[in-house]
Amino acid sequence: MLISAPMKTPLYSIRMHSSCRGSHLSGAERLVPQAELEAVAGQLLRRALEHSRGCADSIRLSVDAIAEPLVRSATLPDLATIRVTDYRQGREAAAVLLQHSGVSPRAVEIALATLAAGAAPDGGSMRGAMLLDAESGVRLEADPFRGVRVSRMDLSPEAALRLQQQLQRLGLNNPHVREALVLAGKVLATPGILAELCWSDDPDYTAGYVASAALGYRRLTQLKPLGEERGGRVFFIRDEGFDLTRLQRELEQAVLLFTDIGTIAGETPWEELRATLAAGA
Numbered sequence: 265m266l267i268s269a270p271m272k273t274p275l276y277s278i279r280m281h282s283s284c285r286g287s288h289l290s291g292a293e294r295l296v297p298q299a300e301l302e303a304v305a306g307q308l309l310r311r312a313l314e315h316s317r318g319c320a321d322s323i324r325l326s327v328d329a330i331a332e333p334l335v336r337s338a339t340l341p342d343l344a345t346i347r348v349t350d351y352r353q354g355r356e357a358a359a360v361l362l363q364h365s366g367v368s369p370r371a372v373e374i375a376l377a378t379l380a381a382g383a384a385p386d387g388g389s390m391r392g393a394m395l396l397d398a399e400s401g402v403r404l405e406a407d408p409f410r411g412v413r414v415s416r417m418d419l420s421p422e423a424a425l426r427l428q429q430q431l432q433r434l435g436l437n438n439p440h441v442r443e444a445l446v447l448a449g450k451v452l453a454t455p456g457i458l459a460e461l462c463w464s465d466d467p468d469y470t471a472g473y474v475a476s477a478a479l480g481y482r483r484l485t486q487l488k489p490l491g492e493e494r495g496g497r498v499f500f501i502r503d504e505g506f507d508l509t510r511l512q513r514e515l516e517q518a519v520l521l522f523t524d525i526g527t528i529a530g531e532t533p534w535e536e537l538r539a540t541l542a543a544g545a
């Protein structure tokens with residue numbers, strides 16, 4: 265649900281992108297008032313320099329003022345964790361969850377196989393997300409190296425505090441979870457997108473998620489083997505003749521501030537949830 269939020273202090277979008285020998289390493293971003301720009305710039309720089317995939321040799325920081333009426337606010341999706349025994353079971357579970365959300369079996373199969381093989385044309389990870397037709401599985405993004413980068417979203421200070429407290433209880437208060445939840449929140453708030461699939465390109469972070477309006481943000485404890493550097497994101501596009509240029513512009517440019525969080529639930533074993541879905545669906 266989107267409502268316009270009158271902001272008291274103007275916000276700035278600050279974005280970091282780092283690379284090593286010409287290939288993408290990491291990116292992160294925030295929406296903050298001017299008074300915090302300097303401190304946040306330092307944090308983002310440190311993030312780039314301390315990344316687990318290696319040392320950045322090029323780091324870009326961009327800052328843009330956001331015109332006040334453009335800032336919209338929303339509530340984060342609900343979060344829950346599904347425990348799987350290994351990454352194979354994780355991918356099976358992801359397939360079931362995506363189909364439950366309305367993605368065709370063919371599109372699911374293509375998404376999993378493409379991410380596993382490295383979605384960029386050189387077999388590496390893309391900088392952004394793939395767009396896949398949720399019915400046919402046809403790839404729709406204009407640039408298969410870059411994909412689409414979701415940008416200009418963040419938590420309000422109050423929502424950030426509440427989220428950290430809730431995640432802390434479950435031992436999940438880390439930047440991967442927080443940032444992925446915010447990103448997925450913006451993706452689900454974008455008209456035309458049915459669901460998302462993601463796992464990290466960081467070799468030491470093996471969890472991933474499926475997100476959809478039907479299911480919220482469902483973490484899967486394993487979606488790839490330890491040490492694997494190929495990761496990525498797939499946004500499944502509803503087959504409704506959507507204007508792709510507009511969709512991409514929304515994902516990259518629309519400004520979304522999460523001022524409230526959803527429910528943060530604990531862990532369920534996949535066998536249990538599978539049985540529930542089979543009985544209920």
Ligand code: WAQ
Pocket residue numbers: 291389390391392393412413414415440441444447462463464465466469471472473483495496497
């Ligand atoms: N927009 C679109 N795609 C992106 C973006 C973005 N802003 N940032 C990253 N990607 C794509 C890109 O292909 C990366 O290779 C891939 O996603 C993975 O990015 O425990 O850390 O930042 O709740 O490595 C999942 C958290 C963490 C699961 C995902 O992704 C959990 C993560 P990473």
Ligand code: MG
Pocket residue numbers: 289290464465466
């Ligand atoms: Mg990464």
